[in-house]
Amino acid sequence: MKTVWLVDDDASIRFVLEKALSRAGFQTESFASAESVLSALEYSQPTVLVSDVRMPGMDGMTLLEGISTNNPGLPVIIMTAHSDLDSAVQAFQKGAFEYLAKPFDLNEAVNLVESACRANQGLKKKNKIPEQKTQDIIGEAPAMQEVFRAIGKLSASSMSVLINGESGTGKELVAGALHNHSPRKEKEFIALNMAAIPKELVESELFGHEKGAFTGADSVRKGRFEQANGGTLFLDEIGDMPLDVQTRLLRVLADGEFYRVGGHQSIKVDVRIIAATHQNLEELAATGKFREDLFHRLNVVRLKLPALRERTEDIEKLAHYFLTKSAKELKVESKILASDACQKLKAFHWPGNVRQLENTCRWLTVMAPGQTVTEADLPPEILTNPIQHAASGDWLSQFQAWFDAELKKGRENIWPDVQAELEVKLINTALQHCNGHKQDAAVKIGWGRNTLTRKLKERNLND
Numbered sequence: 018m019k020t021v022w023l024v025d026d027d028a029s030i031r032f033v034l035e036k037a038l039s040r041a042g043f044q045t046e047s048f049a050s051a052e053s054v055l056s057a058l059e060y061s062q063p064t065v066l067v068s069d070v071r072m073p074g075m076d077g078m079t080l081l082e083g084i085s086t087n088n089p090g091l092p093v094i095i096m097t098a099h100s101d102l103d104s105a106v107q108a109f110q111k112g113a114f115e116y117l118a119k120p121f122d123l124n125e126a127v128n129l130v131e132s133a134c135r136a137n138q139g140l141k142k143k144n145k146i147p148e149q150k151t152q153d154i155i156g157e158a159p160a161m162q163e164v165f166r167a168i169g170k171l172s173a174s175s176m177s178v179l180i181n182g183e184s185g186t187g188k189e190l191v192a193g194a195l196h197n198h199s200p201r202k203e204k205e206f207i208a209l210n211m212a213a214i215p216k217e218l219v220e221s222e223l224f225g226h227e228k229g230a231f232t233g234a235d236s237v238r239k240g241r242f243e244q245a246n247g248g249t250l251f252l253d254e255i256g257d258m259p260l261d262v263q264t265r266l267l268r269v270l271a272d273g274e275f276y277r278v279g280g281h282q283s284i285k286v287d288v289r290i291i292a293a294t295h296q297n298l299e300e301l302a303a304t305g306k307f308r309e310d311l312f313h314r315l316n317v318v319r320l321k322l323p324a325l326r327e328r329t330e331d332i333e334k335l336a337h338y339f340l341t342k343s344a345k346e347l348k349v350e351s352k353i354l355a356s357d358a359c360q361k362l363k364a365f366h367w368p369g370n371v372r373q374l375e376n377t378c379r380w381l382t383v384m385a386p387g388q389t390v391t392e393a394d395l396p397p398e399i400l401t402n403p404i405q406h407a408a409s410g411d412w413l414s415q416f417q418a419w420f421d422a423e424l425k426k427g428r429e430n431i432w433p434d435v436q437a438e439l440e441v442k443l444i445n446t447a448l449q450h451c452n453g454h455k456q457d458a459a460v461k462i463g464w465g466r467n468t469l470t471r472k473l474k475e476r477n478l479n480d
């Protein structure tokens with residue numbers, strides 16, 4: 018029978034895990050401290066060990082180190098209430114099989130234990146990398162926990178990573194964390210935004226040029242690839258990379274060497290590529306705007322960063338973090354968010370994502386009159402949020418994707434059709450809501466009764 022040992026000083030956690038695991042057919046044994054489990058490990062060994070991080074006396078990380086040395090191959094799942102990036106990364110670097118952020122779903126915990134049992138030889142102890150504090154990445158939402166896990170798992174590798182996410186969701190921050198937690202961290206991390214460089218300069222920016230390669234090339238210039246040698250090159254907005262440069266990039270990725278513009282001598286480099294985009298690269302590849310082979314080369318590991326409106330549970334913590342940060346920068350006392358203001362921030366749709374929240378907090382630090390920020394202190398654009406995020410999902414993003422696809426098909430003069438569709442939906446929904454009462458429906462929409470009557474005629478809707 019498969020045995021699972023549980024280590025946690027919190028009796029209630031031990032109790033619920035014991036129950037869930039025995040129901041799933043495991044034999045369990047519980048320990049209240051790391052010391053007691055270490056002495057038990059001298060005599061026997063379970064199939065899987067699950068341990069908390071913070072415990073009085075020896076902590077979970079030290080226990081993990083001891084296990085990696087004395088019981089290599091024993092899969093250990095680390096639980097922590099402190100769901101920050103550092104503990105996830107540390108756990109993986111110290112050889113943990115998985116990382117479970119508290120509070121967790123019991124099914125998730127059982128599934129994890131099951132997969133740890135299957136990986137019976139577990140993870141070998143990895144080379145210890147000196148700890149390095151990265152810029153905090155705040156995120157307790159499940160999608161962010163996935164990202165932290167991936168950063169931890171990728172910390173020993175040089176694989177290409179493709180990061181998807183809207184503008185301001187933290188793509189560059191995550192790329193930086195991937196670099197800082199990799200063996201390349203002593204070398205350069207270079208970030209380059211493809212959309213920000215004029216098309217004709219992209220090639221020389223990346224690969225450098227020889228003197229006289231083109232008008233204005235007065236001297237030899239090293240490109241970003243050479244600067245990033247041994248390190249990481251972060252290519253933001255990769256979907257905007259011109260096709261001919263994509264071909265060259267593909268060649269560098271395949272051969273590890275390239276020529277400067279106008280050069281005849283090949284240059285060898287070892288660069289890890291992390292690419293990011295807010296676009297749908299599969300779609301771009303399907304329509305010939307992005308090289309399919311390059312897409313597959315970059316898409317070895319894909320990370321999806323959620324839009325801020327999809328992780329409202331993180332807004333309060335992020336706001337607190339940014340208010341503290343900007344207060345430090347401005348050398349003033351940090352503002353505190355009142356709960357009405359916090360509710361408003363959570364209800365806003367944040368088209369600019371975390372960057373916009375950061376800017377709002379900076380604005381509040383300067384502009385809010387008192388130490389406590391109330392709803393009335395918030396900038397007007399947040400209070401007059403025209404379209405509350407629809408509970409049924411992010412229909413504006415879907416609309417945007419549809420619009421984008423129509424444009425790509427070459428469609429023109431879209432507005433009349435969109436307007437007609439929107440009006441029909443507005444009218445029908447309002448009439449239904451008001452049991453067919455036109456006056457009330459007009460008020461709900463914000464039209465006069467005559468406008469509603471005219472629109473009903475125009476749109477051939479039955480009176």
Ligand SMILES: Nc1ncnc2c1ncn2[C@@H]1O[C@H](COP(=O)(O)OP(=O)(O)OP(=O)(O)O)[C@@H](O)[C@H]1O
Nearest residue numbers: 153154155156183184185186187188189190371372
């Ligand atoms: N989870 C997070 N925790 C803390 N700060 C964050 C987080 N996500 C983003 N930020 C901050 O928000 C700002 C925008 O992030 P970043 O530049 O990484 O976004 P991006 O997705 O690369 O944006 P773009 O696509 O527009 O370049 C940065 O100042 C970053 O530090």
